[in-house]
Amino acid sequence: MTVTDPRVAGLPDACAGCPLVTVLVCRKCKGSDKVVDFLTTQTRANVKTVRCQKVCEGPVAGLSIRGRMEWFGKMKGPKALSAMAALAGVSTPKKIPKPLRKRLAHERSGCRR
Secondary structure, eight states, rough: OOOOOOOHHHHHGGSSSOOOOEEEEEESSSSSHHHHHHHHHHHEEEEEEEOSSSSOOSEEEEEEEEEEEEEEEOSSSSSHHHHHHHHSSSSSSOOOOHHHHTTTTTTTTTEEE
């Protein structure tokens, strides 16, 4: 089917508002509310708060990359937040941006989802 097909042309784009990925944010970490606010306003990601992950280095956020959960600490600065927003803006993230590589929590890295 093409877009010019009359059966599809009148339908609204259902996926325009659908979340691309789910980002988990530790709700206990200091400053996590700012991370949640930033990601909900700047991305289409589904942002959920979860209990403490015991890798606290400031606000902690995680998402699935190539089928494995990756957690990132120290998510306070603008570079880290914008890199997370860029990563959450892709439906299937493949590569970790440079500002997030240093913030990778190795204790929880690569857990199968």
